[in-house]
Amino acid sequence: MATYPSVRILLIDDHRLFNDALKTLLTTQPDLTVCGQVFTANDALPAIHRLTPQLVLLDVNLQGVNGIDLGRQLLLHFPGLRVMLLTMYNQPKLLEEARQAGLHGYLLKDATTDQLLTGIRTVVTGGTYFSLNEFGTSLPDDHFGDDFARRLNLTFREVEVVQLICQGLSSEQIAAQLNLSVDTVKTHRKNIYFKLGINKVADLIQFAVKQGI
Amino acid sequence: MATYPSVRILLIDDHRLFNDALKTLLTTQPDLTVCGQVFTANDALPAIHRLTPQLVLLDVNLQGVNGIDLGRQLLLHFPGLRVMLLTMYNQPKLLEEARQAGLHGYLLKDATTDQLLTGIRTVVTGGTYFSLNEFGTSLPDDHFGDDFARRLNLTFREVEVVQLICQGLSSEQIAAQLNLSVDTVKTHRKNIYFKLGINKVADLIQFAVKQGI
DNA sequence: GGAGCAATACCACAAAAGGGGTATTTTCAA
DNA sequence: TTGAAAATACCCCTTTTGTGGTATTGCTCC
Numbered sequence: 001m002a003t004y005p006s007v008r009i010l011l012i013d014d015h016r017l018f019n020d021a022l023k024t025l026l027t028t029q030p031d032l033t034v035c036g037q038v039f040t041a042n043d044a045l046p047a048i049h050r051l052t053p054q055l056v057l058l059d060v061n062l063q064g065v066n067g068i069d070l071g072r073q074l075l076l077h078f079p080g081l082r083v084m085l086l087t088m089y090n091q092p093k094l095l096e097e098a099r100q101a102g103l104h105g106y107l108l109k110d111a112t113t114d115q116l117l118t119g120i121r122t123v124v125t126g127g128t129y130f131s132l133n134e135f136g137t138s139l140p141d142d143h144f145g146d147d148f149a150r151r152l153n154l155t156f157r158e159v160e161v162v163q164l165i166c167q168g169l170s171s172e173q174i175a176a177q178l179n180l181s182v183d184t185v186k187t188h189r190k191n192i193y194f195k196l197g198i199n200k201v202a203d204l205i206q207f208a209v210k211q212g213i
Numbered sequence: 214m215a216t217y218p219s220v221r222i223l224l225i226d227d228h229r230l231f232n233d234a235l236k237t238l239l240t241t242q243p244d245l246t247v248c249g250q251v252f253t254a255n256d257a258l259p260a261i262h263r264l265t266p267q268l269v270l271l272d273v274n275l276q277g278v279n280g281i282d283l284g285r286q287l288l289l290h291f292p293g294l295r296v297m298l299l300t301m302y303n304q305p306k307l308l309e310e311a312r313q314a315g316l317h318g319y320l321l322k323d324a325t326t327d328q329l330l331t332g333i334r335t336v337v338t339g340g341t342y343f344s345l346n347e348f349g350t351s352l353p354d355d356h357f358g359d360d361f362a363r364r365l366n367l368t369f370r371e372v373e374v375v376q377l378i379c380q381g382l383s384s385e386q387i388a389a390q391l392n393l394s395v396d397t398v399k400t401h402r403k404n405i406y407f408k409l410g411i412n413k414v415a416d417l418i419q420f421a422v423k424q425g426i
Numbered sequence: 427g428g429a430g431c432a433a434t435a436c437c438a439c440a441a442a443a444g445g446g447g448t449a450t451t452t453t454c455a456a
Numbered sequence: 457t458t459g460a461a462a463a464t465a466c467c468c469c470t471t472t473t474g475t476g477g478t479a480t481t482g483c484t485c486c
Contacts, residue, residue, distance in 0.1 A: 017299075017322045017329060021234030028237060113233045155462060168415040170442065183465050190445070191462095199444070202381040205418040368432060383472065396435050403475075412474070413442095 004031040007124045010051055011037035012044050012070070013059035013086065018109070022057070025113065032120065041070050048078055055124050058103075060087040072101045082123050095130055105129040154195060161188045165201060166208045217244040220337045223264055224250040225257050225283070226272035226299065231322070235270070238326065245333065254283050261291055268337050271316075273300040285314045295336050308343055318342040367408060374401045378414060379421045 009032060013019045016039060023034045036051045038044055048056070056074060060067035071083045084105030085098050095106045105123045107116060111131065119129040154162065164174045171185045178185070193199055196207055222245060226232045229252060236247045248264045251257055261269070269287060273280035284296045297318030298311050308319045318336045320329060324344065332342040367375065377387045384402065388395045406412050409420055 015322045017320075017324050017326070018231050018234065020326045021231065021238040024238040024241060025234040109228045109231055112229055157463065165415065166419070168411075168413050168419065170413075172442085180463090181465055183467090184463075186443080187465075188463085189443080193444080198381075200381050200383075201414050201443080202379065202418055205415055206379070206381065370433065385472085393433090394435055396437085397433075399473085400435075401433085402473085406474080414473080 004121055005124075006031050006033065007055055007120070008033050008035040008051070008053045009055045009057060009120070010035060010047060010053035011057050012039075012041070012047075012067075013037070013057070014039045015059070025116075029117065032117075044070060044074065045077060048074065048081070053081070055082045055084065055120065057084055057086050057120075060085055068098055068101050068103065071098070071103045075102055084119060084123050084129065099128075099130060107131060154192060158188055158192050158195075161185060162192060162204065162208055165189070166205050217334055218337075219244050219246065220268055220333070221246050221248040221264070221266045222268045222270060222333070223248060223260060223266035224270050225252075225254070225260075225280075226250070226270070227252045228272070242330065245330075257283060257287065258290060261287065261294070266294070268295045268297065268333065270297055270299050270333075273298055281311055281314050281316065284311070284316045288315055297332060297336050297342070312341075312343060320344060367405060371401055371405050371408075374398060375405060375417065375421055378402070379418050 009026065011019050011022060011034060013022075019037045019039065023037055026032045026034050035053050036047055038047045044056075056071075058067050058071055058074075067085060067087070071085065074081055074083055082105075083103045084107060085103055086107055086109055098106045105119050105128060107119045107129065108131070111119070115131065119131070122129040160178070161174060164177060169177070171182050171189065174180075175182045175185045192204070196204070198204060198207065222239065224232050224235060224247060226235075232250045232252065236250055239245045239247050248266050249260055251260045257269075269284075271280050271284055271287075280298060280300070284298065287294055287296055295318075296316045297320060298316055299320055299322055311319045318332050318341060320332045320342065321344070324332070328344065332344070335342040373391070374387060377390065382390070384395050384398045387393075388398045391398070405417070409417070411417060411420065
C-alpha cells in the first residue's frame with residue numbers, strides 16, 4: 001500500500017448535505033484532511049486565508065455564481081493553490097472552460113469514490129485530472145480562428161442577459177432592469193444565440209441549466 | 214443519549230459520489246445501516262427484494278425518470294416500506310406532490326446533517342418529515358375545489374407536450390410530431406400554463422428542469 | 427343518463443421573439 | 457495610438473407566442 005503526503009482540503013459547495021457527506025467520506029482516508037467547508041462563494045476567500053488548504057474542491061453550481069469564475073479568482077489570489085471542480089454536468093464545453101481557466105481538475109459528482117481519490121491525489125501532486133463520463137477526454141486542438149472559436153465565449157453583459165432571460169424576463173423587462181434600450185437587449189440576445197449556435201429561449205435555458213445557471 | 218432501533222437503508226441516486234459519500238456519513242450512526250445503493254430506477258425493485266430495507270432514500274432526479282413516480286411504485290409493491298425523497302429542489306409544488314403520492318419525507322440535499330438524521334429517524338418510526346428551506350413547512354389545507362386544486366395535475370397528453378416544448382420544438386413541430394393540429398397544441402399549451410400558473414416558455418422549462426425533465 | 431374531464435380543433439388579435447441589417451461610443455491591450 | 461471587441465442603439469419585417477373565446481367528441485364514474 002502506497003503512502004501519500006498529507007493534504008488539507010477545503011470544500012466549497014452549497015449543497016450542505018453533499019458537503020457533509022463528502023467530508024465524512026474523505027475522513028476515511030488518513031492522508032486527506034478536510035480542513036473546512038463553506039457554502040457560499042463569498043466565504044471562500046476568507047476561509048482559504050484562515051485555513052490555508054492545499055486543495056479546494058469546488059462545485060460549479062454556487063447560488064448564481066459560476067464556480068469556474070470563482071476558481072479563476074482563487075488561483076489569482078493563491079497561486080500555489082490546487083483547485084478541482086466537482087459538478088454534475090457531463091459537459092465537454094464546461095470541462096474545456098475549466099481547463100482554459102487554469103483549474104487543475106474536473107470531476108463528475110457521478111464519479112466513483114475511486115475516481116475521486118485518484119483525482120485528488122493526482123491533482124495535489126501537481127498533475128491535472130479532467131474526466132467525463134463516456135465521451136473522450138479532450139477536444140482536438142484544431143478549429144481556431146473561425147466562428148467556432150468565438151462560440152461559448154459570452155461576454156460579461158451577455159451572461160447577465162442570459163441570467164435574466166432564464167429568470168423568465170422578457171426583453172422589455174430586462175431592458176428596464178439594466179437601464180438599456182429594448183433594442184440593445186435584442187442585440188445581445190441575437191449575439192448570444194449566434195455564439196451558442198441556438199435560436200430559441202428553450203435552447204438557451206437548457207444550455208444555462210447545464211452550465212449551472 | 215437516546216438509543217434508536219436499528220434501521221436498514223437503501224440509497225437510490227444516480228450521483229454516485231453523493232451516494233457513496235452519504236453512505237459513509239450514515240455509517241457513522243450505529244443505528245443506521247446502509248444495506249445497499251443503486252444508481253438507476255430499474256435496479257430499485259430487485260434491490261429492495263434482495264435487501265429488504267426499511268427505508269429508501271430516493272433522489273427525484275433519476276436519469277429522466279421522476280423519483281416521485283418511482284416512489285409511488287415502490288409503495289405499491291412494498292406497502293410497509295418507508296420512502297423519503299432527497300432533492301436539491303426547494304419547491305413547495307414538488308413537496309406537495311411527494312406528499313400527495315404518499316411518500317413519507319422530503320428533504321433538501323441542502324439540508325444539514327442534523328436535519329437528515331432527524332428526518333430519517335422520524336420517518337422510520339412511522340412519522341413523516343417534509344421540509345424546505347425558509348418558507349413555511351406546509352401549505353394551508355384550504356382552497357379546494359377551485360382552480361388551484363387543478364394546478365400541477367397535468368394530463369398525460371399535457372406532459373407529452375411539455376417534454377417536446379422543453380426539447381425546443383415549436384408548436385408547429387410538436388403538432389407534426391404528434392399528428393395534431395397546431396391549434397390543439399396551442400390549446401394544450403394554454404392549459405398547461407394555466408395549471409402551472411405561468412405564462413412563458415422560460416418559466417415552463419425552469420419548472421420542467423426542476424421536476425427532472 | 428348526465429356531469430365532468432380529456433382531447434381534439436377552430437377563430438382572431440396582441441405581444442413578443444427571431445433574423446437581417448447598420449452605426450456609434452467606450453474600453454483595453456498590443 | 458490604433459485597432460479590435462464590447463456595449464450601446466436603431467430600422468424593418470416575419471414568425472411564433474400568448475390570450476381570449478367557442479365547440480365537438482368520446483370516456484368514465486356515480
